[in-house]
Amino acid sequence: MVRTRIAPSPTGEDIHIGNLYTALINWVWAKKNKGKFIIRIEDTDQERLVKGSQQKILETINAFGLHYDEAPDRDGPYKPYRQSERLPIYKKHVEELIRKGAAYYCNCSKERLAQIRRIALKQKQIPKYDKHCLSRQEEVKEEIKKGKPFVIRLNVPENKEIKFRDVIRGEVKIMSDNLDDQVLMKSDGFPTYHLAVVVDDYLMKISHVIRAEEWLSSTPKHILLYEAFGWPLPIFAHVPILRNPDHSKLSKRKNPVWASWYLEQGYLPEAVLNYLALMGWSHPEQKEIFLMSEFVEVFDLKDIKAVGPAFDRVKLEWMNGEYLRKLPISNFQFLITNFYKNKLPKDIVIKTIPLIRERIKKLSDYLPLCEFFFKKPDRYDIDLSSKKELLVKVRKELERVKEWKADTIGQTMQDMANREKVKTGEFFMTLRIAITGKKISPPLNESMEILGKEECLARLDIF
RNA sequence: GCCGCCAUCGUCUAACGGUUCUGGACAUCACCUUCUCAAGGUGAAGAUUAGGGGUUCGAAUCCCCUUGGCGGCACCA
Numbered sequence: 001m002v003r004t005r006i007a008p009s010p011t012g013e014d015i016h017i018g019n020l021y022t023a024l025i026n027w028v029w030a031k032k033n034k035g036k037f038i039i040r041i042e043d044t045d046q047e048r049l050v051k052g053s054q055q056k057i058l059e060t061i062n063a064f065g066l067h068y069d070e071a072p073d074r075d076g077p078y079k080p081y082r083q084s085e086r087l088p089i090y091k092k093h094v095e096e097l098i099r100k101g102a103a104y105y106c107n108c109s110k111e112r113l114a115q116i117r118r119i120a121l122k123q124k125q126i127p128k129y130d131k132h133c134l135s136r137q138e139e140v141k142e143e144i145k146k147g148k149p150f151v152i153r154l155n156v157p158e159n160k161e162i163k164f165r166d167v168i169r170g171e172v173k174i175m176s177d178n179l180d181d182q183v184l185m186k187s188d189g190f191p192t193y194h195l196a197v198v199v200d201d202y203l204m205k206i207s208h209v210i211r212a213e214e215w216l217s218s219t220p221k222h223i224l225l226y227e228a229f230g231w232p233l234p235i236f237a238h239v240p241i242l243r244n245p246d247h248s249k250l251s252k253r254k255n256p257v258w259a260s261w262y263l264e265q266g267y268l269p270e271a272v273l274n275y276l277a278l279m280g281w282s283h284p285e286q287k288e289i290f291l292m293s294e295f296v297e298v299f300d301l302k303d304i305k306a307v308g309p310a311f312d313r314v315k316l317e318w319m320n321g322e323y324l325r326k327l328p329i330s331n332f333q334f335l336i337t338n339f340y341k342n343k344l345p346k347d348i349v350i351k352t353i354p355l356i357r358e359r360i361k362k363l364s365d366y367l368p369l370c371e372f373f374f375k376k377p378d379r380y381d382i383d384l385s386s387k388k389e390l391l392v393k394v395r396k397e398l399e400r401v402k403e404w405k406a407d408t409i410g411q412t413m414q415d416m417a418n419r420e421k422v423k424t425g426e427f428f429m430t431l432r433i434a435i436t437g438k439k440i441s442p443p444l445n446e447s448m449e450i451l452g453k454e455e456c457l458a459r460l461d462i463f
Numbered sequence: 464g465c466c467g468c469c470a471u472c473g474u475c476u477a478a479c480g481g482u483u484c485u486g487g488a489c490a491u492c493a494c495c496u497u498c499u500c501a502a503g504g505u506g507a508a509g510a511u512u513a514g515g516g517g518u519u520c521g522a523a524u525c526c527c528c529u530u531g532g533c534g535g536c537a538c539c540a
């Protein structure tokens with residue numbers, strides 16, 4: 001049984017787009033194998049906890065349509081799915097490690113820790129704990145009994161080669177001497193990530209640990225824990241980290257990173273997911289646009305590349321445009337009215353859609369392009385004061401149009417332009433500005449038809 | 464600094480030792496279409512496959528070194 005999981009920390013205002021990418025890969029792999037996709041909230045850092053974060057993260061994952069099987073809000077056979085509710089479990093397991101000699105108590109002061117760190121740095125060595133407390137365990141235990149704060153550390157063996165296989169990267173090797181005696185249990189009684197992740201992944205029967213590359217270097221520590229517990233290793237896959245255009249790690253400064261931002265901008269969830277799927281992976285037939293169902297069909301974990309891809313918002317926009325253009329009109333209408341919180345009159349929106357579907361790349365492009373349908377222009381891109389004479393004539397001409405249809409309006413205007421010896425382009429631009437206020441608009445004749453005769457004449461009256 | 468991962472057009476990628484003077488997509492540019500902007504169509508430009516050594520009859524593809532990018536080195540995840 002394939003069981004995958006994402007383990008977000010509720011320390012931000014939403015799920016990071018990079019984490020959404022990891023979620024997608026976990027999700028698709030679970031689906032592909034008819035397995036389960038689990039969400040576990042890793043809230044072991046009490047200081048960085050952000051209120052409402054967990055709920056928002058879950059909400060966003062749902063909004064993107066990544067269905068999950070087990071989670072804090074969904075129950076499941078291995079609950080609870082929030083680490084802060086699993087404290088006794090970690091306590092029990094860390095005690096087992098102590099009995100086995102794989103972990104030990106430490107009550108070194110912050111000052112001492114800082115000092116050995118300083119010295120190591122000065123000697124250009126890896127800053128790591130010097131196992132000072134390991135040789136005085138009995139003493140430490142006495143002090144703990146008296147109420148002195150303590151932590152529990154991983155007892156990293158010396159000079160041991162640690163090897164593991166990563167689906168995406170192949171065999172990864174590292175010498176244990178490069179590893180620190182990581183704190184497993186903090187003085188507040190909460191586990192650190194390293195302990196909690198191993199214990200939970202095992203207890204929750206996670207078959208594939210699919211997470212971002214930033215975890216690659218701490219995986220050896222986790223291997224040590226699996227070995228100490230005598231547990232079999234899950235399959236590891238470290239997916240690439242999404243990058244900014246300059247290839248630095250995707251960050252707030254250079255790109256919007258909260259996943260819901262993309263929804264708020266009017267990107268379609270399917271389009272974002274489709275784009276994300278193309279990060280480090282490509283369709284076997286080189287297709288760029290495909291349904292998630294097809295993605296599930298053809299995806300394979302081992303086909304993901306280990307390179308850090310740049311997140312290109314321009315290509316995302318293109319893809320979103322492709323998705324919008326393929327939408328049936330009724331869906332489109334629903335999305336637009338919904339996007340604008342049902343404040344736009346539906347009947348007009350639906351009429352405008354054929355005019356703008358080829359012109360917008362995201363839902364938020366709609367209003368800037370179509371605002372003139374809902375209200376008179378309050379400013380004009382070009383000063384029309386020199387065109388008054390022409391516009392007065394145009395008004396008279398339009399008034400005589402009996403059948404208020406795009407083609408008759410167009411024909412009438414074209415004839416008039418010819419008669420007045422005004423260049424077609426110039427003529428229509430003048431009229432466009434007068435009606436819409438903008439240099440860029442949907443096709444004019446059709447727009448005028450939608451606006452209606454009365455409204456168009458009214459907009460010309462002011463000249 | 465140490466450890467690790469990675470390296471094909473500006474960007475995302477294809478190629479799974481030989482149908483490749485590297486193919487596609489986005490972006491760019493030109494032309495066509497056109498009342499604006501798009502969309503669409505056609506085409507162009509863009510990569511001595513980071514550099515250097517090997518292995519091989521043959522290397523973008525395998526190995527080594529260099530360089531560069533990224534990640535990690537917390538009582539954060």
